[in-house]
Amino acid sequence: MSRSTGLARGGLASLLLAGSMPALAQAEANLESSAAAEEMAPNSDEEIIVTGRAGAGERTKLETSYAVTTLENETLRSRAASSVTETLKSVPGFWVEASGGEGSGNVRAxxxxxxxFGSINLLEDGLPVQHDPSLGYLNADQAFRVDESIERIxxxxxxxxxxxxxNAPGGVINFITKTPGDTLxxxxxILYGPTADLFRFDGWVGVPIADGWGLGIGGFYRNEDGVRDPGYTGNKxxxxxxxxTGRLDxxxxxxxxxxxxxxxxFYTGIPLTKDAQGDIVGIAGFDPQYDTTASRSTAFLNLRSAFGPLSFDNTDGSRIRLDQYSALVDYDLPGGWKLSNRSRYRESETVRNGVYxxxxxxxAAFVAGxxxxxxxxxxxxxRTILRYADTGEAFDIAGQNGNGLVFQNSARPVxxxxREFLNDxxxxWTFDLFGQRHDIAIGFYYAHIRETFRRYSAxxxxxxxxxxxxxxxxxxxxxxxxxxSASENGVLRYGSxxxxxxxxxxxxxxxxxxxxxxTPQLRIDAGLRQEWIDTQGTQEGTATVNLGDRATLADDQVLTGSGIFTPFDRSFDKLGFTVGANWQFSRNAGLFARYTSAFRLPSVGSFITSATAQPVTQDIKMWEAGxxxxxxxxxxxxxxxxxxxxxxxxGNFVFNPATGxxxxxxxxxxxxxxxxxxxGTLRPVKWLDLTVNGTLQNPEFRNLQFTELVNGAPVQRDYFGNQLLRVPKLALRVTPAVTLLDGRFRAQMDVEHYxxxxxxxANTSALPAYTVIxxxxxxxxxPQxxxxAYGDNLTNSIGLTEGNPRAGELTSGQANDLLFIGRPILGRSFRLAVDFRF
Structure with missing residues (x-):
């Protein structure tokens, strides 16, 4: 598709930087009159890029001086990703963990x-979905869903x-929404998934009103048990x-x-073991592709605390109720000037329940201990007896469920x-000076955040x-x-x-x-950002109490609030900058190089569970050339x-099995x-294309030295040169596709290897390489x-994305265990969909 087609197709992206409608029309006319336009590359290379810059002019993907990936609506549709993180798997440079379900994924840039999302930020039409995308137990992907309202990413x-x-040292993901056109x-x-008992409806309609104004309405609704079925509706x-939207003169x-x-x-880790060859396999009685530790027995728990009964509803999972209001304005002035303002106000209530x-x-080992x-x-x-809490039935220590195993888990309601208000x-101003073009921008960003946080575990x-x-x-x-009893109704310790x-x-x-x-071929880009943050608040201390009114040890060491609140009032600031150069040595090719000094300041989330914490400003230096x-x-x-x-x-957050x-x-x-x-994409013939996305990297610790207590004795650790946590050295995605019947039929296959x-x-707890198709x-x-048809994980691979963080992330306590906890990708599943267009 030519640039003119990309602009005419609309979407807020074109309006954001293209300026007035006359300017758009002129751009279309210029390109349509150019015979060379038909020889240009596909539309993703020629569409206007609006993310990562603030000037008044236009830049295509081929003209940018930084790495940018565009995902069109048709690309999103071809994969029907179930989560924000799933949509990012085809982005090189990103290691994506989407095994936790539709929210609370991990992305490392x-x-x-x-x-x-501590290294990247999610944007919606150029403004953050959440100012700090990595608040404790509140990732930005929990507050955002992809549906048919999205034009492209x-x-x-x-x-x-x-x-x-x-809060974007590693990059940004900008979800650009659709814009109504001149006609209805x-x-x-309609999406159906037989594997997960999924029913979902997505829709969007654009209605022209009058005089350049249009109304767009879209959204989705879905009901799903889940590929890992907990015995109740997992996603709803x-x-x-x-x-x-008003398109003004x-x-x-x-x-x-x-x-x-x-x-x-929220899917957490599951029990796994190794076979005689050392390969990771499932445990008898527990399917590693389809089972989850969440169940009907843990769906509703009545927990005791020092402040009264507490209801734990695991059917809520990660539940969010959010209202968001946005106002976006762009206005062109004479002389190459342009003003823009984007504002957003949000209120959200989130409950994140899970069994960890x-x-x-x-x-036998648990009872003996x-x-x-x-x-x-x-x-x-x-003597002691292990029995089921619901029926009193004795537990066969030797071989119950074919395995004779038990979990200690954390039922954790958060x-x-x-509340947040953002304004950018x-x-x-675009102008010529000494025969050279400058496109400058100056901006001011403000964000006010108010957060309350409550957590309890049993x-x-x-x-x-x-x-x-x-x-x-x-x-x-x-x-x-x-x-x-050591426990009560299945609870070993209240208030852990x-x-x-x-x-x-x-x-x-x-x-x-x-x-x-x-020069016409050489452009130098530079920018700087000075940022300040002021945080204030209070954090309640903890006390250990013995509820002591029942014949159980479960209520003897209950953590609760001490009633003593410690205030915090901290401020931070930092200057970051970037400088890059782009050499477009031909119409179809170019080189760029860039250096960036980026940072991430502490936030209110750094103190809300520890008012006396001493967080540091994250300092990131990036060199790149492309x-x-x-x-x-x-x-x-x-x-x-x-x-x-x-x-x-x-943060080495280690569970103690003896105390819970x-x-x-x-x-x-x-x-x-x-x-x-x-x-890259190779198109040797009209009906065949091959796309490759890959990252080859060496992620390592530089100076991780510390003293660790092992059996009460200090042991010196030096992990210099060790591989970073959960980041692969090679991530590769190859997608062959065929398009037949004059474009009416298209089939593709994604082969992913990590x-x-x-x-x-310590690099003692390995997560093996895996391939998924x-x-x-x-x-x-x-035409309408x-x-x-979709098939995911067709080979039913057990691909581990993480181990057990509660076993320790400095030196894992389960590194050499035959029985261990890990979180693999979801098992094989199938979905069917029908699209209607008008």
């Missing part, structure tokens, strides 16, 4: 070793992303959004409202309420089965009468965790950029990069990752109706 890796967006148009999709809910204005009311199950496996052992303390606590007892104002005892049930360890006397805090922050940022066209080539035969983008990350903190509680340790290290990103990783800094096919029944 260019080896920056932080979980969640632009992903900027490194480069200038951190200059124009807070729309699309709808949806969202609706309405956008009123000199710009545009958009007013938007979005309501998200959704809940998604903490340790696994044989039932607890028996002496239990009998000592209840002198009248002479509640996070957030900028002025851009340690549960469960069997290892596909429908995991709660167990009690009881003490009986010679007559077989119950004298006491407690947190209560509230705070707010104000972020101010001033940024400046210049795109200096030195080659770009685009023709009808081949599109190729190759980028070499080096990322130095300073003062990376590893947690111990914490924090160490700091520097890291370095260098590598090559590659994305090299070996490690779940701990997905496929999809589309048939256009009519298309049929789709």
């Amino acid at each position: 260019r080896g920056i070793p932080v979980d969640g 632009e992903v900027v890796r490194g480069g200038p992303a951190s200059i124009f967006t807070s 148009s729309g699309n709808a999709r 809910g949806g969202q609706i959004r309405a956008d009123l 000199q710009g545009y204005v958009r007013l938007s409202y979005k309501r998200l009311d959704d809940r998604a199950i 496996p903490a340790s696994i052992s044989t039932a 607890r028996q002496a303390a239990l009998l000592a606590a209840f002198p009248g007892a002479n 509640a996070v309420d957030e 104002f900028r002025v851009a 340690t549960t005892l469960q069997d290892v089965s596909g429908d995991s049930r709660l167990l009690d360890l009881i003490a009986v006397n010679a007559a077989g009468q119950v004298v006491g 965790e407690f947190a209560n805090g509230a705070g707010n922050s104000d972020t101010y940022a001033l940024y400046l950029s210049d795109e200096w066209q030195v 080659f770009k080539y685009s023709s009808r035969l081949l599109s190729l983008y190759a980028t070499a990069f080096n990322t130095d990350f300073g003062s990376f903190s590893i 509680g947690y111990t914490q340790q924090t160490e700091y290290a520097d890291t370095r990752t260098y590598g090559i990103e590659l994305e 090299a070996r990783r490690f779940s701990d800094a 997905n496929a999809s096919a589309r048939f256009d029944l009519t 109706i298309s049929l789709w």
Whole structure:
């Protein structure tokens, strides 16, 4: 598709930087009159890029001086990704973990070793979905869903992303929504998944009103048990959004409202073992592809606490209720000037409930480890019995469920309420000076955040089965009468965790950029960002109490609030900058190079569970250089990069099976990752194309040295040169596709390969390499109706994305265990869809 087609097709992306409608019309006319336009590369290379820059002019993907990946609506449709993280698997330089379900994924950009969305930010039409995308237990992907309202996605890796967006040292993902055209148009999709009992409806309609104004309404609703079926509906809910857009003579204005009311199950680790060859396999009684530790028995728990009964509803999973209001304005002024302002206000209430496996052992070992303390606590007892909490049925220690194993898990309800207001104002000016073109911009960003955070955990005892049930360890006397119990209704310890805090922050940022066209072929781009943040709030301390009113040990060490609140009032600031050059030595090819000094400031989330914490400003240095080539035969983008990350903190959060509680340790290290990103598409004939996305990198610790207590004795550790946590050295995705019947039929296959990783800094707990194959096919029944079929993980691979974080991320406590906990990708599944267009 030519540039003119891309602009005419619409979407807010074109309006954001294209300026007035007359300018758009002129651009279309110029391109349509050019015979060379028909020889240019596919539309993803020629569409206007609006992410990662702030000037008044236009830039195509081929003209940018940084690495950018575009995902068109048709690309998204061809994979029907179930989550934000799933959509990013085809982005080179990103290591994506989507095994947790529709929310709470992990994305690591260019080896920056932080979980969640701590290295990148999600944008919606140029503004953050959530100012801090990596708040504790509140990742930005929990607050965002992909549906038919999305026109396309632009992903900027490194480069200038951190200059124009807070909390984005590794890049930004900009979800660009659809814009109504001059005629009534729309699309709808019905998706059915027999494997997961999935039913989903997506839709969007654009209605022209009058005088350049249009109304867009879209959203989705879905109901799904889940590929890993917990015995209840795992995913249920949806969202609706309405956008009123006015295309003015000199710009545009958009007013938007979005309501998200959704809940998604959070998949945690599962029990696994190794066969005689050392390959990872499932355990008898537990299917590694389709079972989960969440179950009907743990769906509803009545937990005790020092402040009264607490209801744990695991059917809520990660539940969010969000209202979002946005106002976006662009306006062109005479003399090459342009003003823009984007504002967003959001209110959200999030509950994140989950059952987190903490340790696994044989039932015999568990009973032996607890028996002496239990009998000592209840002198009248002479033996212990393990039985089911719901029926009283005895548990066969030797071989219940075909395995004789038990879990200790954490039933953890977390509640996070957030209010935030964001505003980004900028002025851009394009002018000539001494015969050279400058495209400068200056902007001011402000964000006010208010957050409350509450967390409580209880340690549960469960069997290892596909429908995991709660167990009690009881003490009986010679007559077989119950004298006491280590647990109560399957709970080994009430109050194994407690947190209560509230705070707010104000972020101010001033940024400046210049795109200096030195010659027709050479452009120098530079920018800087000065950012300040002020945080204030309080965090309640903890106390251990003995509820002591029942014959159980479960309520003897309950963590609760102490009633003493510690205030925090901290401020931070930092200056970041970037400078790059782009040499477009031919119409179809170019080179770029860039250096960026990026950062990530602490936020209110750094203190809300520890008011006395001493977080450091994350300091990231990035070097990158790339080659770009685009023709009808081949599109190729190759980028070499080096990322130095300073003062990376590893929070070693280790579960203690003996107490049912947690111990914490924090160490700091520097890291370095260098590598090559590659994305390219080969089109040898009209009906065949081959797309390759890959990252080859060396992610390593630079100076991780500390002292660790082992059996009470200090041991010196030095992990210099070890591979970073869970980041593979090779991630490769190859997609062959055929298009037949004059475009009516298209089929593609994604072959993904990920090299070996490690779940701990010591590199003792390996996550083996794995390959997964997905496929999809589309048939256009009519110009308005298309049929789709999808198959995911066709080989039913057990691909581990992470181990057990609660076993320790410095040195894993399960590294050499035959029984261990890990989180693999979902098992084989199939889906069918039908699309309607008008």
